[in-house]
Amino acid sequence: MMTSSKPILAISAIAPIVLLVIMIAFLLGPASSFLQFGVVLPEVSIEKIEFVGNEIQATVRNTGPIDVDVVLADVNDRIQPAAIEPDTSLKRFETALVRIPFDWNEGQPYEIGVTINDGTRFAKEVDAAFSALEPNLDLFVFLGMIGFLIGVIPIMIGLLWYPFIKKLGKNTFNFFLAFTMGLLIFLGIDAILESVEISENHLSSIFNGELLIATVVILSFLGLYGMGKQLMKKIELSKLSQGLAISLMIAIGIGFHNLGEGLAVGAAIALGEVALSTFLIIGFATHNTTEGLAIAAPLTKSKAKIMKMIGLGLIAGAPAIFGCWVGGFSFSPFFTLVFLAIGAGAIFQVVLSIFQYMKEKSDLLSNTSLFAGISVGLVIMYLTSVII
Amino acid sequence: MQNTFQSSKMVYALLAIAAVSVLYFVVPGVTIAEETPKTFLTHTGSVIKTTGEVIDPIGYDGEALDFDPDTFMKEFDYGEVSVLKDGTILREFYITARDDQIMEISPGVFYNVWTFNDSVPGPTIRATEGDLVRIHFTNEGSKPHSLHFHGIHKAEMDGVFESIGTGGKFTYEFYAEPVGLHLYHCHVHPVEEHIAHGLYGAYIVDPKEPREPAEEFVFILNGFDTDFDAENNFYAANTIPFYYQHHPIEINVNQNIRAYVVNILEFDAVNNFHLHGTLFHHYPAGTDTVPSGYNDMLTMSQGDRQIIEFNYKYPGLYMFHAHNTEFSEKGWVSSFLVKENTDDPNTQVEYDDIV
Numbered sequence: 001m002m003t004s005s006k007p008i009l010a011i012s013a014i015a016p017i018v019l020l021v022i023m024i025a026f027l028l029g030p031a032s033s034f035l036q037f038g039v040v041l042p043e044v045s046i047e048k049i050e051f052v053g054n055e056i057q058a059t060v061r062n063t064g065p066i067d068v069d070v071v072l073a074d075v076n077d078r079i080q081p082a083a084i085e086p087d088t089s090l091k092r093f094e095t096a097l098v099r100i101p102f103d104w105n106e107g108q109p110y111e112i113g114v115t116i117n118d119g120t121r122f123a124k125e126v127d128a129a130f131s132a133l134e135p136n137l138d139l140f141v142f143l144g145m146i147g148f149l150i151g152v153i154p155i156m157i158g159l160l161w162y163p164f165i166k167k168l169g170k171n172t173f174n175f176f177l178a179f180t181m182g183l184l185i186f187l188g189i190d191a192i193l194e195s196v197e198i199s200e201n202h203l204s205s206i207f208n209g210e211l212l213i214a215t216v217v218i219l220s221f222l223g224l225y226g227m228g229k230q231l232m233k234k235i236e237l238s239k240l241s242q243g244l245a246i247s248l249m250i251a252i253g254i255g256f257h258n259l260g261e262g263l264a265v266g267a268a269i270a271l272g273e274v275a276l277s278t279f280l281i282i283g284f285a286t287h288n289t290t291e292g293l294a295i296a297a298p299l300t301k302s303k304a305k306i307m308k309m310i311g312l313g314l315i316a317g318a319p320a321i322f323g324c325w326v327g328g329f330s331f332s333p334f335f336t337l338v339f340l341a342i343g344a345g346a347i348f349q350v351v352l353s354i355f356q357y358m359k360e361k362s363d364l365l366s367n368t369s370l371f372a373g374i375s376v377g378l379v380i381m382y383l384t385s386v387i388i
Numbered sequence: 389m390q391n392t393f394q395s396s397k398m399v400y401a402l403l404a405i406a407a408v409s410v411l412y413f414v415v416p417g418v419t420i421a422e423e424t425p426k427t428f429l430t431h432t433g434s435v436i437k438t439t440g441e442v443i444d445p446i447g448y449d450g451e452a453l454d455f456d457p458d459t460f461m462k463e464f465d466y467g468e469v470s471v472l473k474d475g476t477i478l479r480e481f482y483i484t485a486r487d488d489q490i491m492e493i494s495p496g497v498f499y500n501v502w503t504f505n506d507s508v509p510g511p512t513i514r515a516t517e518g519d520l521v522r523i524h525f526t527n528e529g530s531k532p533h534s535l536h537f538h539g540i541h542k543a544e545m546d547g548v549f550e551s552i553g554t555g556g557k558f559t560y561e562f563y564a565e566p567v568g569l570h571l572y573h574c575h576v577h578p579v580e581e582h583i584a585h586g587l588y589g590a591y592i593v594d595p596k597e598p599r600e601p602a603e604e605f606v607f608i609l610n611g612f613d614t615d616f617d618a619e620n621n622f623y624a625a626n627t628i629p630f631y632y633q634h635h636p637i638e639i640n641v642n643q644n645i646r647a648y649v650v651n652i653l654e655f656d657a658v659n660n661f662h663l664h665g666t667l668f669h670h671y672p673a674g675t676d677t678v679p680s681g682y683n684d685m686l687t688m689s690q691g692d693r694q695i696i697e698f699n700y701k702y703p704g705l706y707m708f709h710a711h712n713t714e715f716s717e718k719g720w721v722s723s724f725l726v727k728e729n730t731d732d733p734n735t736q737v738e739y740d741d742i743v
Contacts (some may be wrong), residue, residue, distance in 0.1 A: 087441050
């Protein structure tokens with residue numbers, strides 16, 4: 001019985017919200033004294049520490065439930081005079097830049113602390129002081145090169161497997177598709193773990209990093225799933241091959257992933273974790289070669305033009321360049337985490353697409369090639385991650 | 389068609405929510421920087437150019453706060469004096485303990501201090517050897533407190549086993565003995581907590597034959613653990629970190645100085661005192677009339693006291709501070725400004741070797 005009129009429908013939609021608002025108003029107003037219990041503890045997070053010229057600069061954020069004043073700064077638990085911009089008072093979520101004039105030594109570890117008005121001290125350690133990179137053309141070119149090295153070149157190398165995969169029989173081909181799925185599953189898990197690490201080390205607890213990751217992964221998965229469906233519908237109407245569509249989706253998914261990785265690498269360079277970033281670069285390059293393979297595999301059942309393949313490689317790899325730039329010039333743990341999570345969701349969506357593609361193409365899905373492929377893919381990714 | 393329409397609306401709504409929440413978290417307050425940066429000279433001598441504020445523990449001027457180190461160091465409480473029938477001098481003191489006060493112990497840092505007579509340290513009690521000291525103690529705090537005096541007295545006047553509850557009163561009475569620089573503090577368990585919050589003060593027993601005239605100062609070496617991790621966040625001579633560094637104590641060349649140095653620092657086993665530009669004679673606990681050494685360093689454990697006597701040969705600005713530099717970098721750093729003052733009768737300047 002759909003007899004209810006539109007106004008009643010609107011009221012029934014709004015009524016719960018209105019009641020909720022009234023309840024909140026009641027709790028904040030007349031009932032607020034009733035709810036005053038427990039001790040409210042202030043919290044300040046030091047989000048970023050940079051070594052600029054003869055200064056140590058710390059970005060602090062009020063991540064607690066109450067407003068605070070930052071009244072002292074210290075280096076290695078020794079009080080140092082400092083400037084704070086814009087001012088000492090920090091409202092909830094507000095940030096300020098603490099600039100401590102300090103003749104720091106390169107490569108030496110430092111602990112930077114701030115003390116707030118109630119005498120509580122919050123500190124963060126830096127493993128090795130490293131001169132903050134100056135944003136200039138050289139750095140721009142350097143970061144771009146790094147992004148090119150970890151993103152574009154390995155994927156192009158991976159795409160060179162195309163002629164080899166093309167000559168394979170059906171089962172072997174299925175094996176390679178499944179192998180790709182294994183690689184991608186590993187990459188997805190890897191991205192989630194990495195974003196959890198960033199959340200633990202760099203992101204204030206107030207952001208609920210883990211929940212943010214879960215939310216973004218699922219949203220990205222659902223979003224790309226919907227996009228993929230639309231893409232498939234369009235492809236059915238056009239003359240584009242389904243293989244190319246799958247490859248395109250893999251490329252987009254990997255592109256998001258590489259954006260996140262680019263951010264992480266750019267940040268590692270900017271934060272002066274130099275040795276780490278050399279390894280990161282070798283690691284990513286090796287990993288990303290397999291990403292090229294993943295893009296190439298679905299293409300083999302259709303005619304692929306060289307330019308199209310290069311285009312796919314760029315879609316997947318070029319975001320790494322962009323990521324390096326952004327990560328290197330202004331590292332934001334929040335956005336790095338978000339893009340890594342988007343990449344993870346995208347990758348899981350791609351895994352699902354490949355699976356469905358295989359199910360459609362093979363009348364009887366070869367379980368052996370599927371499981372063998374996924375397992376070998378996972379193991380190879382694990383081994384490359386251990387060795388490097 | 390309607391389905392697609394609605395789902396795209398949903399997507400837009402989701403995107404809008406995401407964008408707003410990201411903006412809220414990541415860019416909470418858009419602030420417009422001032423155009424002209426100001427230049428500040430900090431207490432370490434480095435220069436900061438900033439459009440913001442300077443956080444440097446020098447702004448303490450003693451006016452806005454409850455405690456003035458300049459007054460405290462020269463203030464001696466001799467009590468209400470009367471003479472008993474047998475000729476003994478009676479000195480009566482009134483000391484009230486509280487534990488609810490918040491004090492700005494360093495510019496911008498507010499800490500719950502526990503006080504004797506609304507002050508950390510408590511008043512410097514001063515008597516002459518043989519005087520009868522009577523202390524009317526009232527506990528207006530929310531916790532039990534007591535007064536434990538160092539020195540020679542009866543067990544029931546020791547203030548250890550009889551803690552005074554909220555609203556309680558107790559009268560401590562003993563003869564001032566022996567001569568020296570002593571200490572009093574609350575001795576209620578946990579003693580560390582009661583002392584760390586500020587329940588202590590100096591107790592001086594002067595010899596019947598007065599010491600040589602001199603300009604006298606009291607320096608109570610103390611500290612505050614403001615974040616309760618059993619480590620001091622701030623160190624000082626007389627409570628306020630860095631105070632005498634920015635408000636040098638003015639004395640004159642050749643003026644005789646006597647300082648009563650008490651170490652009541654909690655959490656750190658050893659504190660010390662280093663004087664620049666001259667050396668001092670020192671008297672452990674002030675009980676002897678013969679100095680036990682001529683030095684520029686005092687090394688003191690918790691509760692140790694020393695009387696030191698010195699003068700300056702040359703004018704200028706001289707530091708005195710903890711040679712344990714961690715302490716000095718957290719506030720236990722002070723200075724004397726030595727002036728050439730020929731008008732001062734206490735000064736007999738000899739211009740023999742200064743060119």
